[in-house]
Amino acid sequence: MNEFSLIEKYFTWKNSDLDGLGVGDDCALVSVSSQQQLAITVDTLIEGVHFPIDTTPQDIAYKALAVNLSDLAAMGATPWYFSLALTLPSIDEQWLKGFSQSLKALAQQHNIYLIGGDTTKGALSITINATGMLRKNQALLRSGAKVGDNVFVSNTLGDAALAWWQIQKQQIPSTSLLAQFNCPQPQVKLGQALLGIANSCIDISDGLEQDLSHILTHSKVGASIDINALPLSAEVTAHIANTQDWCVALAGGDDYELCFTAPKTQMDAIQLIAEKLHIVITKIGIITEERGLEIKGLEGGCQSYQHF
Amino acid sequence: MNEFSLIEKYFTWKNSDLDGLGVGDDCALVSVSSQQQLAITVDTLIEGVHFPIDTTPQDIAYKALAVNLSDLAAMGATPWYFSLALTLPSIDEQWLKGFSQSLKALAQQHNIYLIGGDTTKGALSITINATGMLRKNQALLRSGAKVGDNVFVSNTLGDAALAWWQIQKQQIPSTSLLAQFNCPQPQVKLGQALLGIANSCIDISDGLEQDLSHILTHSKVGASIDINALPLSAEVTAHIANTQDWCVALAGGDDYELCFTAPKTQMDAIQLIAEKLHIVITKIGIITEERGLEIKGLEGGCQSYQHF
Numbered sequence: 001m002n003e004f005s006l007i008e009k010y011f012t013w014k015n016s017d018l019d020g021l022g023v024g025d026d027c028a029l030v031s032v033s034s035q036q037q038l039a040i041t042v043d044t045l046i047e048g049v050h051f052p053i054d055t056t057p058q059d060i061a062y063k064a065l066a067v068n069l070s071d072l073a074a075m076g077a078t079p080w081y082f083s084l085a086l087t088l089p090s091i092d093e094q095w096l097k098g099f100s101q102s103l104k105a106l107a108q109q110h111n112i113y114l115i116g117g118d119t120t121k122g123a124l125s126i127t128i129n130a131t132g133m134l135r136k137n138q139a140l141l142r143s144g145a146k147v148g149d150n151v152f153v154s155n156t157l158g159d160a161a162l163a164w165w166q167i168q169k170q171q172i173p174s175t176s177l178l179a180q181f182n183c184p185q186p187q188v189k190l191g192q193a194l195l196g197i198a199n200s201c202i203d204i205s206d207g208l209e210q211d212l213s214h215i216l217t218h219s220k221v222g223a224s225i226d227i228n229a230l231p232l233s234a235e236v237t238a239h240i241a242n243t244q245d246w247c248v249a250l251a252g253g254d255d256y257e258l259c260f261t262a263p264k265t266q267m268d269a270i271q272l273i274a275e276k277l278h279i280v281i282t283k284i285g286i287i288t289e290e291r292g293l294e295i296k297g298l299e300g301g302c303q304s305y306q307h308f
Numbered sequence: 309m310n311e312f313s314l315i316e317k318y319f320t321w322k323n324s325d326l327d328g329l330g331v332g333d334d335c336a337l338v339s340v341s342s343q344q345q346l347a348i349t350v351d352t353l354i355e356g357v358h359f360p361i362d363t364t365p366q367d368i369a370y371k372a373l374a375v376n377l378s379d380l381a382a383m384g385a386t387p388w389y390f391s392l393a394l395t396l397p398s399i400d401e402q403w404l405k406g407f408s409q410s411l412k413a414l415a416q417q418h419n420i421y422l423i424g425g426d427t428t429k430g431a432l433s434i435t436i437n438a439t440g441m442l443r444k445n446q447a448l449l450r451s452g453a454k455v456g457d458n459v460f461v462s463n464t465l466g467d468a469a470l471a472w473w474q475i476q477k478q479q480i481p482s483t484s485l486l487a488q489f490n491c492p493q494p495q496v497k498l499g500q501a502l503l504g505i506a507n508s509c510i511d512i513s514d515g516l517e518q519d520l521s522h523i524l525t526h527s528k529v530g531a532s533i534d535i536n537a538l539p540l541s542a543e544v545t546a547h548i549a550n551t552q553d554w555c556v557a558l559a560g561g562d563d564y565e566l567c568f569t570a571p572k573t574q575m576d577a578i579q580l581i582a583e584k585l586h587i588v589i590t591k592i593g594i595i596t597e598e599r600g601l602e603i604k605g606l607e608g609g610c611q612s613y614q615h616f
Contacts, residue, residue: 010404010405010407010408011392011408011422011425027424028389028391028423028424030388030389030423032340032341032344032346033340033341036340038340040389040391040423040424041424042391042392042393042424042425042426042435042437043393043426044393044395044426044428044435045428046395046428046429046430048430049428049429049430050428080338081336081338081348083336083348083350083437084319084350085350085351085352085393085435085437087352087354087433096318097318099318100318100319114319115336115338115348116335116336116348116349116350117319117350118350118351118352118435120352120353120354120357120358121354121357122354122356122357122431122433123430123431123433125395125430125431125433127350127352127393127426127435129350129391129393129437
């Protein structure tokens with residue numbers, strides 16, 4: 001059983017007086033006034049599962065907040081505040097200093113405030129709960145993709161997964177791959193810029209194949225993407241040439257880029273956003289009426305990342 | 309170094325456009341409109357630290373939510389929604405079923421909604437982030453105690469601590485002690501009833517001595533309490549008679565009752581609240597100008613519960 005069916009089976013209670021998204025999108029939405037909604041997300045990082053055992057406290061703090069910012073980004077929300085639940089095996093002042101400085105730097109960069117937390121003793125684990133703000137009914141959802149939409153991704157795919165693959169094989173990843181693994185840039189400004197332009201959006205934390213499939217399922221559509229259109233770094237391109245291992249790009253997870261769909265009429269607007277934000281946005285396919293995800297040019301399949 | 313100085317040293321950043329409580333009260337407060345504030349709290353429970361290894365999933369779920377509801381209670385907030393970060397060593401459907409049923413039952417009892425969560429693989433740990441609603445500037449704070457206020461506690465002290473003490477000594481606690489340990493009743497209705505009546509309030513999760521001291525520190529006052537006025541169950545009374553161990557009542561922690569202060573003029577109002585809610589509220593002392601906590605009738609001292 002994977003994480004998704006686990007959550008859905010036991011923890012999806014119907015909440016009639018909330019906005020009803022419950023578990024499913026990157027964030028839950030809660031209305032606080034007639035104009036405003038909160039977008040709320042929570043992510044736990046565990047040593048040895050979500051980051052290697054010798055990761056620096058700076059990188060751990062960065063990633064713990066960044067993955068939550070990425071969830072806010074996927075909804076187009078403006079970051080507002082977060083809480084920190086920190087479980088530590090022991091108190092190490094140097095570690096705490098590095099952790100808190102890095103957390104504060106990323107928080108300030110995105111104008112999100114630490115409001116409180118809890119510290120406990122145990123195996124190293126960090127749970128951050130982040131809340132953002134949205135104008136009501138503006139949120140980017142997984143369920144809005146329309147037949148004929150173009151499918152886009154930001155920047156490149158598979159860099160973090162390749163770094164993790166190398167680490168597990170006792171290889172030392174390049175600085176740029178490690179940066180993508182440890183310090184993924186949450187696409188907060190991109191998400192906000194896509195409000196009113198994209199029909200659906202998700203962050204690629206579990207791999208393109210799985211995350212795009214969530215959009216397709218929730219939107220009740222299909223998609224056809226071109227394997228040769230995927231934006232890849234030189235290192236990932238070389239890795240795939242050597243190994244035929246497309247999984248790093250399709251199913252590796254931890255990319256924290258955005259995958260979104262938008263009507264063809266929005267091509268120019270999206271190009272302008274890319275230029276303004278100095279990021280690369282690549283069209284990788286289209287939304288189709290026929291259900292399922294077709295990956296043109298891929299021989300064999302891929303298995304997305306599962307926590308269990 | 310204890311939990312409090314740890315948090316204060318590294319994670320108290322000043323957030324000028326929030327309501328500024330940051331870390332310190334039971335909840336952080338965030339204004340969402342000119343009339344309303346959110347009260348937000350987070351608590352992590354770890355197997356072997358906050359509950360014994362063979363605790364049932366029902367009791368774990370209950371306690372994980374109850375301790376957060378208790379934080380909302382301490383501020384007088386009305387519970388609204390919560391998220392769940394659940395770390396599990398493996399997937400056990402029976403365990404999950406028991407956990408989710410118990411969580412849902414307590415959530416429904418207090419009209420609080422599960423909005424989302426995250427599940428990860430690792431040592432058993434539960435982090436709940438709960439949000440409540442308050443009318444602006446109504447929150448019960450630690451900082452409002454006034455010289456001359458009476459000091460009160462709800463129900464009895466030390467039952468949970470005595471249960472834990474017995475478990476650690478391989479004894480089997482009585483059903484009523486175990487119920488106080490595993491299923492503390494969060495005093496949500498009491499907190500709400502005290503709005504406009506109490507000057508300060510805290511929940512007794514770390515022991516009366518430490519938690520009342522937080523009120524005194526934040527309010528810049530002292531208190532004098534009478535050891536013989538403390539409300540104790542028959543079992544705790546017998547334990548103290550046998551062992552002279554006042555620590556279970558003063559410093560045991562995990563009581564999740566409320567300690568609050570109120571002007572003498574509110575005695576009748578408080579008596580009415582106790583009757584209406586069918587709880588016992590006991591006056592245990594008064595707030596004094598002289599700083600520090602005087603415990604009349606106690607010989608020797610006590611050490612409150614510390615996570616580290």
